[in-house]
Amino acid sequence: MGLDDELTAHIDAIRGTVAGSSTVVAEVAALLCSCFEQGGKLLICGNGGSAADAQHFAAEFVNHLRFDRRALPAIALSTDTSVLTSIANDRRYEEVFARQVEAIGAAGDVLIAISTSGASANVLAALGAGRQRGLFTVGFTGELGAERMAPDCDLLLAVPSRETARIQECHEFVYHVIAGMVEEQLFGGVVSEKTEIARSN
Numbered sequence: 001m002g003l004d005d006e007l008t009a010h011i012d013a014i015r016g017t018v019a020g021s022s023t024v025v026a027e028v029a030a031l032l033c034s035c036f037e038q039g040g041k042l043l044i045c046g047n048g049g050s051a052a053d054a055q056h057f058a059a060e061f062v063n064h065l066r067f068d069r070r071a072l073p074a075i076a077l078s079t080d081t082s083v084l085t086s087i088a089n090d091r092r093y094e095e096v097f098a099r100q101v102e103a104i105g106a107a108g109d110v111l112i113a114i115s116t117s118g119a120s121a122n123v124l125a126a127l128g129a130g131r132q133r134g135l136f137t138v139g140f141t142g143e144l145g146a147e148r149m150a151p152d153c154d155l156l157l158a159v160p161s162r163e164t165a166r167i168q169e170c171h172e173f174v175y176h177v178i179a180g181m182v183e184e185q186l187f188g189g190v191v192s193e194k195t196e197i198a199r200s201n
Helices: 003-037 049-062 081-090 098-104 121-133 143-152 164-187 193-200
Strands: 042-045 074-076 110-114 136-142 155-159
Touching: 003 042, 003 110, 003 136, 003 155, 003 164, 042 049, 042 098, 042 121, 049 074, 049 110, 049 164, 081 098, 098 121, 110 121, 121 136, 121 143, 136 143, 136 164, 143 155, 155 164
Parallel strands: 042 074, 042 110, 110 136, 136 155
Antiparallel strands: none
């Protein structure tokens, strides 16, 4: 594919995601607002590029996206190498996220599980563990993953694409939208000092 084809595919995927999932995006944002307001936390998991997305998404809550506000509790389950490797070594790799959900997840928390294919065994196991512990479970996947992930998800966002790159690009777009909506709803648009400085320069 040439550059024009890549751009067209990207734009089409974004438009399709917005058209098909705007309600889900609003529901996820509302769910996170309720979770944080009630003292809960967000857990996020995924493999490979989706692990990087989990860390990126968590950072938007722990630090901030646009507004100067208090930190929000979000944890990417892909970051602790000692925990990950001990579980993989002593138990099974399929349990690397589920075991952490069992350890630190509590009823009322939110688990966001990311798998572009919807077939990642450790991500599916995490959703199952979340359900058992009373977490609200949210799935992010692509067109082919919806059927696999849906049974253990309270909310599911499926990008209308079968290309991993397009799916991940749409996921990142949605993460930023959700983080922005949560900040706006919880903190009412208190602009940070750094943002004001950047605007004035």
